[in-house]
Amino acid sequence: MHSPQALLATLSLLVALAAGGCRTRPVADLAIAHAAVFDSRTGEVIPDRTVVIDDGRIEAILAGSAQVPARTHLDAAGRLLTPGLVDVHHHLAFALGDSITATGGIVADLDMAPDSLLAYRKRFALAYLPYGVTTVRSAGDDETYEALLTSWMKPVPWAPDFYPCGGALVSEEPGRTPYAGHAVVRDPAGARARVRHYYDLGYRFVKLYWRLREPEFRAALDEALRLDMSPFAHIDFGVMHIGGALDLGVRDFEHVYTLIKDVMTPEQDDFVWNQRTQVLTGGDRHAIFFVDTMEKMIFVGPHHPGVIALVHRLAAEGASVTPTLVVFARPYGLASLPRTPAGIFDDTRGFDATLMEHGRQGLAVMKEVTLRLYDAGVRLNLGTDSADPGRAALAEMQLLRQAGIPMAAVLTIATANSAATLGLDGEIGRVAPGYRADLVLFDENPLEDPAHLTDGMTVIKDGAVWTPESMPE
Numbered sequence: 001m002h003s004p005q006a007l008l009a010t011l012s013l014l015v016a017l018a019a020g021g022c023r024t025r026p027v028a029d030l031a032i033a034h035a036a037v038f039d040s041r042t043g044e045v046i047p048d049r050t051v052v053i054d055d056g057r058i059e060a061i062l063a064g065s066a067q068v069p070a071r072t073h074l075d076a077a078g079r080l081l082t083p084g085l086v087d088v089h090h091h092l093a094f095a096l097g098d099s100i101t102a103t104g105g106i107v108a109d110l111d112m113a114p115d116s117l118l119a120y121r122k123r124f125a126l127a128y129l130p131y132g133v134t135t136v137r138s139a140g141d142d143e144t145y146e147a148l149l150t151s152w153m154k155p156v157p158w159a160p161d162f163y164p165c166g167g168a169l170v171s172e173e174p175g176r177t178p179y180a181g182h183a184v185v186r187d188p189a190g191a192r193a194r195v196r197h198y199y200d201l202g203y204r205f206v207k208l209y210w211r212l213r214e215p216e217f218r219a220a221l222d223e224a225l226r227l228d229m230s231p232f233a234h235i236d237f238g239v240m241h242i243g244g245a246l247d248l249g250v251r252d253f254e255h256v257y258t259l260i261k262d263v264m265t266p267e268q269d270d271f272v273w274n275q276r277t278q279v280l281t282g283g284d285r286h287a288i289f290f291v292d293t294m295e296k297m298i299f300v301g302p303h304h305p306g307v308i309a310l311v312h313r314l315a316a317e318g319a320s321v322t323p324t325l326v327v328f329a330r331p332y333g334l335a336s337l338p339r340t341p342a343g344i345f346d347d348t349r350g351f352d353a354t355l356m357e358h359g360r361q362g363l364a365v366m367k368e369v370t371l372r373l374y375d376a377g378v379r380l381n382l383g384t385d386s387a388d389p390g391r392a393a394l395a396e397m398q399l400l401r402q403a404g405i406p407m408a409a410v411l412t413i414a415t416a417n418s419a420a421t422l423g424l425d426g427e428i429g430r431v432a433p434g435y436r437a438d439l440v441l442f443d444e445n446p447l448e449d450p451a452h453l454t455d456g457m458t459v460i461k462d463g464a465v466w467t468p469e470s471m472p473e
Contacts, residue, residue, distance in 0.1 A: 294362025
C-alpha cells in the first residue's frame with residue numbers, strides 16, 4: 001500500500017500527463033519500467049511498476065504499463081529494484097590503503113592536493129558503486145585527511161555520498177603510538193574540544209573507541225549529544241561496558257562479537273588467552289586476534305544469560321548494532337571473498353584443522369547472537385570494516401542470511417535500517433516518491449537466492465545510471 005504522499009504524487013503526475021505538459025518539467029530524467037519494487041519497510045515486492053525520476057529524486061511510482069515521457073527509459077523486465085545499499089562502518093584506508101603497520105592496521109599515505117582528492121574519490125567510487133553501495137559513513141579516519149573528509153561531504157553523482165566522523169576518539173596512553181585513524185584526547189576538556197572541532201568542520205557523527213576512558217568518554221558523548229551529533233561506539237576489552245554506555249546515552253554499537261566479550265570477567269578473559277589461545281597457537285602471532293576472539297566466542301557461547309539480558313536491554317533501549325560478520329568470516333574462508341591476507345594480523349594460511357574448525361564455531365556463535373538480536377527487534381545495520389568494501393558489503397549480507405535472517409529483512413538492514421541509523425530515513429533507504437533516486441536493479445533476484453547478490457546489477461545514483469565512464473577524467 002502506498003502512502004498518501006505517494007498516491008498524491010502519482011495522481012499529480014497522471015493529471016499533468018493527461019494535460020499534455022502542464023508540469024514544470026513535462027519530460028522526466030529517467031523512467032524505469034516494469035520493475036519489481038522492493039518495499040524496505042514491509043519487505044514486500046510490488047510487481048510491474050514504473051518508477052519516474054526527475055532532478056535526482058523519485059517523482060512517482062506508476063503502473064508498469066504507464067507511458068511516461070522521459071529523456072532515458074530503462075526496461076527492468078521484471079527485475080528487483082531496491083534502494084541503494086548503505087555502509088555505516090567504513091575506513092578510508094581500507095579502500096585507499098598502501099601499507100600495513102606492524103600491529104596490523106591498514107594505512108594510507110595520501111596527498112591532499114585537489115587533483116589527488118579527485119583521483120582518490122574515483123578509486124573510492126570504484127570500490128563501492130559497482131556493488132550497489134551508494135551511501136557510506138566513516139568509522140574513523142586519519143585527521144591529516146581533513147581536506148579530503150571535508151571536500152567529500154559535498155555529494156557528487158558519480159561517487160557514494162560520504163559522511164565522515166573524524167578520528168575515532170581514544171584516550172592518551174603513555175608509550176603507545178596511536179593508530180593513524182585514532183584521535184587522541186588527553187582529558188575531558190580535550191575530548192569536548194575535539195568534538196566541537198568536528199562539529200565546526202560539518203561532521204555530524206562521532207566515533208567513541210574502546211580506548212577512550214570513562215571521563216573522556218562521558219565528556220565526548222555529552223558534547224556530541226549537546227550539539228545534536230550522532231555518537232556511535234566500539235565498546236571492548238572492559239574499558240567501558242555496553243550497559244554503562246547505554247546508561248550514558250549511546251544507542252549505536254559496532255561489532256556483534258563485543259556483546260559476547262562484554263559479559264566475560266577479567267579472570268575468564270585471562271583464562272581464555274593463557275589456556276586456550278596461547279596453547280592452540282604456541283605463541284605464534286599470526287592472526288592471533290582472530291584466534292583469541294573465536295576462542296572467547298566458543299567459551300561464552302550464544303546462550304549465556306548475560307548475553308541474552310544484554311540483547312533484551314538493547315531492544316528495550318531502541319539501540320542498533322552493526323554486526324560486521326564479514327571481518328571474522330573472511331580470514332577463515334567463510335565469506336564470498338578471497339581469503340588473501342593483508343598482513344600478519346589476518347594471515348591464517350598456516351592454521352591447522354583445529355584452528356580452522358574453531359573459527360567456524362566462533363563465527364557460528366556470532367551468527368546466532370546476530371539472529372537473537374534480529375528476533376528481539378534490535379535494529380541491525382550493514383557495515384563492512386573491511387578491505388574491498390563493496391564486495392564485503394554483499395558478503396556481509398549473505399552472512400546475515402546464513403545467520404537465519406530472512407533475505408527480505410537483510411535487504412531492509414542494508415537500506416532502510418542503515419539509513420535510519422544515519423538519520424537519513426527521510427532521504428534514502430526507500431523506493432518512494434520524494435526520496436533520493438539511489439537505486440539498485442539486480443540482474444537476478446537475491447530474494448530467490450542470496451548468491452544472486454553478486455550476479456550483477458545496474459546502479460542508479462542521483463537519478464542516473466552509473467557507469468565507470470560517467471566519472472570525470
